[in-house]
Amino acid sequence: MTAPLTAATSALEDLLAEFRAGKVGALARAISWVENRHPQSGALLDAVYPQVGRAWRTGVTGPPGAGKSTLVDGLARHWGAAGRSVGLVAVDPTSPFSGGALLGDRVRMDRALSQTGVYVRSMANRGSLGGLSLAAVAAADLLDAFGFQEVLLETVGVGQAEIDVAAAADTTVVVLTPASGDSVQAMKAGLMEVADLFVVNKADTPGAERLQTELEDMLGLRRAAAPRPEVLLCRALADQGVAEVAQAIERRRAADQASGRLEARRRARDLARVRRLVVEGLRAELWHEQEIQEAAARALAHGERPDEVARKLVRSILEGIQRNGGPA
Amino acid sequence: MSRPLRVLVGKPGLDGHDRGAKVVAASLRDRGMEVIYTGLHRTPQQIVDAAEQEDVDVIGLSILSGSHMELLPQVRALLAERGLDHVLLIAGGIIPEDEARELERRGYARVFGPGTATGDIADFIEHNARRTS
Missing domain, CATH: 1.10.1200 (Non-ribosomal Peptide Synthetase Peptidyl Carrier Protein; Chain A)
Known part of the structure; x- marks a missing residue:
């Protein structure tokens, strides 16, 4: 045995x-x-x-096609040239239809990849409920423990789980372009709340400066619990403004470290992780997919209402625990 | 449920045609695999670096430039050097029959020619890849 x-x-x-x-x-x-x-x-x-705990973590998120990978490539080269080691986790969505994924972030990372010392790991979100953040944040811990000084987390800002990953960083950068819509679109997507720094990429396209002004205006309306995010123009592909983004990230870190906000944020990150792990642990222990499916299908076939079926299932799961002498 | 297979699709060398590689990549994704595409113009070194960093189960190389007898054995040798022998190595492209068989004697599990059905590549991978981690 x-x-x-x-x-x-x-x-x-x-x-x-x-x-x-x-x-x-x-x-x-x-x-x-x-x-x-x-x-x-x-x-x-x-x-x-x-x-774990020695690396700086930067989250980069934003809509598809905003230039996240290209910006990350530029940041990796900037920090690499400054003698810092860089590790990156890039998350792309899993197809809900096949369970497969096409992970293409390395294509845009070729300049950084030709520098030694940059580690890139592509992850698919595997369609998991909250599981993405657990795996990606744990991957960031592993990069940190391995000794990388700069850890980058790149996710498409399309779903809550993806945004949570970027928000689990020490500093979160939201990348937008004039083509990704006005600032109202960014608000709808939940991106405004997580940003410590905005980058308006493809700054040579029409509307870039207007988007910058709009974002500044929006940020001016917020109550200032946290320092106001800077809004920077950038052309990542042409390497224009990337160094300024890196410097703004470093400024923000330094300010957050001095104010104690960084420490609070790292504590909140640990807390959120415990919460997700507990939920996932409970789910694994209590959620017996087939049984529940069958019980639910039976009840629904008898004409019971969905809410009623759910309440009964919760009650029967809890009764099951009590019969077994309470939670382990 | 078993985890998805991770497949690196790479374009070694200087040819600039990746339509075939993208078609194969998309078909493997549609079969539930996680496909990491490297982009064009990669050296054998970059491909093996990527395979190591991404912990893939399979490497599929597409090559149309005629330099397959030069580049493909280099990838194979670098994998062996890194202790990545467990990775299933396959290739496809414009490769003459006798050279395809030669590559299969030198560590390529299968070399697919023009006209291969994408489903056959997915089937081959499903039957031959080993999940080691």
Whole structure:
């Protein structure tokens, strides 16, 4: 009986040894473990936790085609040239139809990739409810523990889970273009609330300065619990304004660190993560997909209302726990 | 549920035609795989770096430039050097029959020629890829 356990333990130890020796392949496999919910992934994250917390994390989000990957490529080169090591997690959506994904962020990252020391990991969101943020934030922890000084998290700002990932960073950059609509579109998408910094990319296209002014106006209306985000113009493809974006990120970090806001934000990030892990743990323990599906289908076939069916199912799950002597 | 297979689709060398690579990439996605596309003009080194960073199960290379006997064995050799022998390695493009068989003797699991049905590539991958992590 102990053989499988020993094998699992030694797989973890082997991986950790290679990870600590700085082997890129071990980092890549570690991220896969987390992504695939490998049985030992919790133990892996526990083991590296003492090394987590040294990297700066920057989230980059915005609508598709805004130039996020190109900006990230520029930031990676800027920091790389300054002698800082850079790791990136780029998240793209999973097709809800096939479960597959086309991950193309490396295509726009070729300039940074030709520099040594930049690590890029493409992740598909795998259509999971909240699971994306868990895996991507854990991947960021692994990059941090591996020793990267700058960790970038890039996500398409299309869904709450994606925005949550970017918002889990120390500093969140929202990239917009005149083509992504006016500032009202950004508000609708929930992007205004998460931004510490706005970048209006493709600044040579008509409407860029107007969008900048609009964003400034919107930000002026907000109550100032946090410092007001800067709004910068940029042409990432031409490398214009990228250094200024990097400097603005650094200014914001420094201000947030001095004010204690960074510390509070990191605490909030941990708290949010615990909450998601608890919900996911409960779901895994209590949600027996097939049973619930069948019970629900039966009840609905008897003409019961959906709300009523749900209330009954919750009650029966809770009764099941009580029968087993309460929660473990 | 088993996890999706991760496949790197790469274009080594200097040819600028990636329509075929994109068609294959899209068809593998539609079969539920996670496909990482590298973009054009990659060196064998860049392809192997990407495969290592992305922890892929499969590498599929598309090459139309005629330099396949030069570049494809280099990818194979670099993979071996990095200890990535478990990765299923396949290729496709304009490759003469005898050279295709030669590549299959030198570590390529299969070299697909023009006219291959995309479904056959997906089938081949599903039957032959190993999930190691």
